[in-house]
Amino acid sequence: MTKNDKQPCIIPGCTRKSCAHGMCHSCYAGARLRIVRGLTTWAELEEAGLAVKRTHRAANPSPFEAAFLKMKDAPGTTPGGEGTA
Numbered sequence: 001m002t003k004n005d006k007q008p009c010i011i012p013g014c015t016r017k018s019c020a021h022g023m024c025h026s027c028y029a030g031a032r033l034r035i036v037r038g039l040t041t042w043a044e045l046e047e048a049g050l051a052v053k054r055t056h057r058a059a060n061p062s063p064f065e066a067a068f069l070k071m072k073d074a075p076g077t078t079p080g081g082e083g084t085a
């Protein structure tokens with residue numbers, strides 16, 4: 001039957017395979033960077049059609065997501081370390 005083929009990246013012009021939120025690794029990294037910096041949110045990207053909302057509920061978050069949430073939750077840690085915003 002059908003293989004579990006990955007969908008193409010949702011970002012126009014990008015030809016890579018999606019890996020998260022409908023985006024490929026590269027686009028996802030770019031989006032995540034902006035979210036981390038407070039420039040946008042997943043909800044905003046989803047509304048703009050630049051990210052795919054998760055269809056299934058993640059009862060078990062991915063290792064990355066768990067680590068990411070932990071990082072966001074951890075006080076005193078500044079991602080990027082680019083100085084003051």
Ligand SMILES: [Zn+2]
Nearest residue numbers: 009014024027
């Ligand atoms: Zn992409």
